[in-house]
Amino acid sequence: MSIGHTLLGLLESGPRHGYDLKRAFDEKFGHDRPLHYGQVYSTMSRLLKNGLVVVDGIEAGDGPERKRYAITEAGVTDVERWLATPEKPEPYLQSTLYTKLVLALLTHRDAADILDTQRAEHLRNMRVLTDRKRKGDLADQLICDHALFHLEADLRWLELTAARLDRLREAVTR
Amino acid sequence: MSARPSPATAPTEALRAAPSIPQWARDLRMGAKFAVTGGREGWVRLLLTAVGVGLGVALLLLTTAIPSxxxxxxxxxxxRxxxxxxxxxxxxxxxxxxGDADTSYHGKDVRGRLVEPEGPRAPIAPGLTGYPAPGDMVVSPALKELLDSGDGRLLRERLPYRIVGTIGESGLIGSHELAYYAGAKNLAPRINGWQTARITEFGPQQPARAESPDPVLLLLVLVVFVVLLMPVAVFIAAAVRFGGERRDRRLAALRLVGSDSHMTRRIAAGEALAGSLVGLVFGTVFFLLGRQLAGSVEVMDVSVFPSYLNPAPALAALVAVAVPAAAVLVTLFALRGVVIEPLGVVRTARPRRRRLWWRLLLPLGGLAMLAPMIGQGRTNGSFNEYLVIGGVLLLLVGxxxxxxxxxxxxxxxxxNGGVAWQLAVRRLQLSSGSAARMVNGIAVAVAGAIAMQMLLAGVQDDYTKSTGQDTERVQMQVSLPRGVPLxxxxxxxxxxxxVRKVTALGTAELADRTWQRGKEPNAATQLTVGTCASLREVARLPSCRDGDVFVSTGGDTDGDAVKLARPGRVLHLDTSNGPDAGRDAVWTVPARLKQARTITGPIGDTSGGLLLTPAAADAQVNRTLSGSVxxxxxxxxxxxxxxxxxxxxxxxxxxNAALWASTERSTQFTSIRTGLFVGAVCVLALIGASLLVSQLEQLRERRRLLSAxxxxxTRRRTLSLSVLWQTAIPIALGLLLSSAVGLTLGVVLLKMVGATVSVDWPSVLSMTGVGAGVVLAVTLLSLPPLLRLMRPEGLRTE
Amino acid sequence: MTAPPGSLLAAHGLRKTYGPTTALDGAEFSIHPGEVVAVMGPSGSGKSTLLHCLAGIVTPDSGSITYDGRELTTMSDAERSALRRSEFGFVFQFGQLVPELTCVENVALPLRLNGTARKEAERAALAWMERLEVDDLARKRPGEVSGGQGQRVAVARALVTNPRLLFADEPTGALDSLNGERVMELLTDAARSANAAVVLVTHEARVAAYSDREIVVRDGKSRDMERLV
Incomplete structure (x- = not known):
């Protein structure tokens, strides 16, 4: 899961202080693992260095939490590209996908697109596996089947999520 | 564990061995409940059964009402x-x-009477309140309708009387009878002892003596009833099995929740019972409707009033008890070859090929019962009714x-054959039993009807007289009352x-003495008056001029012509009836007599006697002539x-104008034959309806397959054709078999009454034709639903 | 819009309503010769209706379908039936084999509908049954074979006319995964070797994985997943 892209995405709706960013992140994606301040600072400084964000203003006082960041054009493009790129189909990627979905909903992008893209990627992978299975021996078949069943489970999740997208949008933007 | 007998099974076994009456009642009730609470499907099934049973019951009730x-x-x-x-x-x-003024119009008989009451206490005809004045008439409702319509124009000209009222139901023998009473003047001189008379009352002169039933007629009636009721029974048996497969699936579900196989059977019987009870109600309604309908239709000149059709109470009660009981029995019998298991239905009957020997026993047994009666006929006493009924039944059940x-x-x-043929044949191979069951009714009806028609056609010869009329020369004859100028x-x-040709001949009887009561003349001959041209139709004349008198000889009935025809001899005309009744009228044989040779006349006889040209006939003669044109x-x-x-x-x-036919049919038989034909057609129509219902049910069950x-x-034509074959093949086989059995039975029955054995092909053809028509109708009627089911929407399920 | 170049069957702007329900709402589709395209989507999304429209079983309310340069929507019912008999093959989920015909007669049926003589048709049918490894069932009736075997018989029947386009509507819907996969393997192998294109309607991803390309139908609209990757 890319924290940088996530924080960038959160900035799209408007400039924020570092502290606000952490709170927003924790609230939407942190669940049981809140972000450390240190992670925020280091990520933000990397983004700053790459020109994806700029410092919008500094409040009186000291320390990075006083800095207010804003996203740049390059930053928006970067988020865009990240959202559009399907994840490599592998186990336990739903947290990343979930983050992407929420961000897309927050930034009023087409969340269904993300799901469909991912779905297409999954199916392409399944095709490759199916093909290998047809040509391979029993061992290949068993290995491929294992992967196929997992991918199928993911795909089912994607389908289910696509069907519940409207409810998710309501929950996220409330 | 298995060593110990399960305590649970013991009481169950005991129950199974002897189900108590309350248990029977409980299971039947439960089945009945299933029949009405089975959801839409259950209702449809119940309805189908009920309609089937209802139609059968209606027919049974109608049959029981026919005698009354x-x-x-x-x-x-x-x-009257x-x-x-x-x-x-x-x-x-x-x-x-x-006076009897019957006529007929467009092939329908019209009962006509001219009436002239001579005093205040003149008898009133049934259905009338009084007599119309001269020039007026009272008519039956059907005649009134006919005269008022455009179709009745020519009849209106014939009956130039003013309509002043209608004849009540009690004066008519059918709702469609055409009848009238017209007031007349001066009828008394026309009294002739047969067409016109003076009466003091209506009704039979003496209580109609019950004619001792002709054994042949009795045989006919017995067989007609068996022949008509058998297919109805077969039909009811088929009706309680409508939708049987779905019912079996439901029963399997019952087994799953724990009912034993005997209970299941009783529950199934209960379902059938419910259907047939509703069917009884339907049947009563159908009967009442049919009764009303019967008043508005006319079959071959026979119509009835609804009030005539009252089934005998005992017979109606028998129907009410027998039909539900039969429904239960048929269901139990049908389930005999089916094992209902908790997880589905197993048909045990299928793998076993049907065996022929016991099936052949039935018709052979029937023949054996009838055989001893061969040749008994009308001359050798009556038939054993039980053997007749039993034999015919067995043959038909066969x-x-x-x-x-x-x-x-x-x-x-x-x-081999086309795809349509293959589809149909394969389907029949898989379920030939149900196909045969559906056709059974038709086969029985046709077999019975063919046999009956054959018997009737054969027997009819005995009752049919050749009239000797030559329809080549003459097509119509008008008989003029005595005294009408010829x-x-x-x-x-x-x-x-x-009219192409007119031959007018007037005849009278001549005798040597006066025609007085009690004193028969010793010698008599016929006197015929006509123009030369007309006389040439009855005799070969050497030459002829008006005024000539001939003695014609050489025929079968010359009578005493030669003896009486002596010039100058005074002969007495027959005046025992007619205007001069009782008065003596004489005619003197003229001096000049020509000889003539009798030939076959227009009526087909050769009767000679004295022939007079018009100028030779005086007023005396003319008054006594009965003219025929x-x-x-x-x-x-x-x-x-x-x-x-x-x-x-x-x-x-x-x-009286009459149309000539070369033979005269005994009307009694014509009506029986017509009735039988109509009955058979009705039964076939009924069976056709049930065929249609099961055909549609089958199509509905195959909706998905059809769509695929x-x-x-697949062309619509192919599937339609396969539906046609599927009906046509079993029916064709059924018709073949039933023709064979029907002809056999017909031959046996003809031999029984000692009539000449001949096949009545028209009736065989017409019955098989009607059967074939039923196939066609069923196919045609199932086409629209088939085409509807073939629409791709059928694929759109789940 | 014209059909994509080189496509065997292409549909554009398909709309179809059944009473108040909209089954198709501007769906698009195209398939190339020899291609296997999966049509996926939730139940009630309109994927079966899309298949029925593409196969000329159902006429859409509006839109165009071109097969091999010919417009399907303006053809008469008889023409479309003839097309289905000669150029298309069909496999459905169930209820498609005629229960009273033997398996080989079922397979031979489409050939016989086209007028092939019975013997010849059954010889060809037997050859196809051999390829689908069900030739030993030839003389059995559908009621006597298992679901998987029945589907293979159905596949043989769909391919016996050497169709250019095979329509399969949930062909494995009633089968367990092992049988389902075997049917899919045989179906796609056979179709590929005969160079028949396949329109495969399914809701199972592992079945769809036998395709070259995937279309998703949602609320009557189609989405070509290829263009997303």
């Missing part, structure tokens, strides 16, 4: 009888002069037993439209017969 209907008809007919053959009686306060075997073995051998009447026919009619002229009848009525209302077949491009 015929009795009422007969009674009505008796009650005007006995014209009685002794002459003087005019009095209680006399009525009545059809239902043989048909499944025939269908199975023929269908198994049916080979030559002017003949003139009128000459100018009637459609023989007409050659051009049948290609539309309504030619009606024009002739109109002219006849214009000449004299009592003139359409998807890969």
């Amino acid at each position: 209907a015929l009795a009422v008809r007969h009674q009505r007919d008796q009650d 009888q005007d006995y014209t053959y009685g002794p002459q009686r003087p005019k009095a306060a209680n006399t009525l002069v009545i 059809v239902t037993a043989l048909l499944p075997w025939v269908v199975e073995s023929v269908v198994a051998r049916l080979g 030559i002017p009447a003949a003139e009128k026919f000459t100018t009637t439209r459609g 023989y007409l050659g009619v051009d049948d290609s002229v539309p309504d030619a017969h009606e024009y002739v009848r109109n002219t006849a009525a214009a000449v004299d209302p009592l003139a 077949l359409v998807a890969f491009g």
Whole structure:
């Protein structure tokens, strides 16, 4: 899961202080693992260095939490590209996908697109596996089947999520 | 563990061994409940069964009502009888002069009477409140309707009376009878002892003696009933099995929740019982509707009033008990070959091929029962009713037993053909039993009807007299009442439209003595008056001029012509009836007599006697003549017969115009044959309806398959044809078998009554034709739903 | 819009309503010769209706379908039936084999509908049954074979006319995964070797994985997943 892209995405709706960013992140994606301040600072400084964000203003006082960041054009493009790129189909990627979905909903992008893209990627992978299975021996078949069943489970999740997208949008933007 | 007997099974076994009556009742009730609470499907099934049973019950009730209907008809007919053959009686306060003016119009008989009451206490005909004044008439409702319509134009001309009222139901023998009473003047001189008479009452002169039933007639009636009721029974048996497969699935579900197989059977019987009870109600309604309908239809000139059709209470009660009981029995019998397991239905009957021997036993047994009675006929006493009924029943039941075997073995051998043929044949191979079951009713009906028609056709010869009439020369004959001037009447026919040739002959009887009561003349001969041209129709004349008198000899009935025809001899004309009744009228044989040779006359006889040209006949002779006008009619002229009848009525209302036929049928048999044919057609229609219902049910169950077949491009024609074959093959086999059995039974029955054995092909063809028509109708009627089911929407399920 | 170049069957702007329900709402589709395209989507999304429209079983309310340069929507019913008989093959989920015909007769049926003589048709049918490894069932009736065997018989029947386009609507819907996969393997192998294109309607991803390309139908609209990757 890319924290940088996530924080960038959160900035799209408007400039924020570092502290606000952490709170927003924790609230939407942190669940049981809140972000450390240190992670925020280091990520933000990397983004700053790459020109994806700029410092919008500094409040009186000291320390990075006083800095207010804003996203740049390059930053928006970067988020865009990240959202559009399907994840490599592998186990336990739903947290990343979930983050992407929420961000897309927050930034009023087409969340269904993300799901469909991912779905297409999954199916392409399944095709490759199916093909290998047809040509391979029993061992290949068993290995491929294992992967196929997992991918199928993911795909089912994607389908289910696509069907519940409207409810998710309501929950996220409330 | 297995060593210990399970305590649970023991009491169950005991129960199974002897189910108590309350348990029977409980299970039947439960089944009945299932029948009405089975959701939409259950309702449809119940309805199908009920309609089937209902139709059967209605037919049964109708059949039981027929004897009473015929009795009422007969009674009505008796009650209005005007006995014209009685002794002459003087005019009095209680006399009525009545003349028979029957006619027919477009092939339908019209009962006509001219009436002239002679006193205040003249008898009133049934259905009338008073007599119309001269020039007026009261008519039956059907005649009124006919006269008011455009179709009745020519009849209106014939009956130039003013309609002043209608005849009540009690004066008619059918709702469609055409009848009238017209008031007349001066009828008394027309009294002749047969057509016109003076009467004091209506009704049979003496209580109609019950004729000792003709054994052949009794045989006919027995067989007709068996023949008509058998298919109804077969039909009811098929009706309670409607939707049987779905029912079986439901029963399997019952087994799953724990009912034992005996309980399941009883529950199934309960379902059938519910259906047949509803069917009883339906049947009663159908019957009442049919009864009303019966009043509005007319079959071959026979119509009845609804009130005639009252089934005998005992028979109706029998129907009410027997039908539900039969439904339960049939269901139990049908489930005999089915093992209902908790997880589905296993048919045990299927793998076993049907065996022939016991199926053959039934018809052979039937033949054996009938055989001893062969040749008993009318001369050798009566038939054993039980053997007749039993034999006919067994033969017909034999059809239902043989048909499944025939269908199975023929269908198994049916080979190549188009796709439609293949689909149909394969389907029949898989379920030949149900196909045969559906056709059984038709086969039985046709077999019975063919046998009956054959018997009737054969027996009819005994009851049919050859009239000897030569329809080549003459097509119509008009009989003029005595005293109507012959030559002017003949003139009128000459100018009637459609008449080609007119031969007018007047006849009278001549004798050596006066025709007084009790004193029969010793010698008599016939006197015939006609123009030269007309006389040439009865005798070869050397030459002829008006005024000539001939003695014609050489025929069968010359009588005492030669003896009496002595010039100058005074002969006495027969005046025992007619205007001069009782008065002596004489005719003197003229001096100059020519000889003539008798030839075959227009009526087909060769009767000689004295032939007079018109100028040779004096007024005395003319008054006693009974004239007949023989007409050659051009049948290609539309309504030619009606024009002739109109002219006849214009000449004299009592003139009787008759259409010639080369043979005269015994009307009794014509009506039985017609009734049988109509009954058989009704039964076939009923069975056709049930065929249609099961066909549709089957199509609905195959909706998805049909859609799939359409998807890969099956033509509608192919599927329609396969539906046609599927019905046509079993019916064709059924018709073949039933023709064979019917002909056999017909031959046996004919031998029984000692009549010549000949096959009545028209009836075989017409019955098989009706059967084939049913196939076609069923196929045609199932096409629209088939095409609807073939629409791709059928694929759109789940 | 014209059909994509080189496509065997292409549909554009398909709309179809059944009473108040909209089954298709501007769906698009195209398939190339020899291509296997999966049509996926939730139940009630309109994927079966799309298949029925493409196969000329159902006429859409509006839109165009071109097969091999010919417009399907303006053809008469008889023409479309003839097309289905000669150029298309069909496999459905169930209820498609005629229960009273033997398996080989079922397979031979489409050939016989086209007028092939019975013997010849059954010889060809037997050859196809051999390829689908069900030739030993030839003389059995559908009621006597298992679901998987029945589907293989159905596949043989769909391919016996050497169709250019095979329509399969949930062909494995009633089968367990092992049988389902075997049917899919045989179906796609056979179709590929005969160079028949396949329109495969399914809701199972592992079945769809036998395709070359995937279309998703949602609320009557189609989405070509290829263009997303």
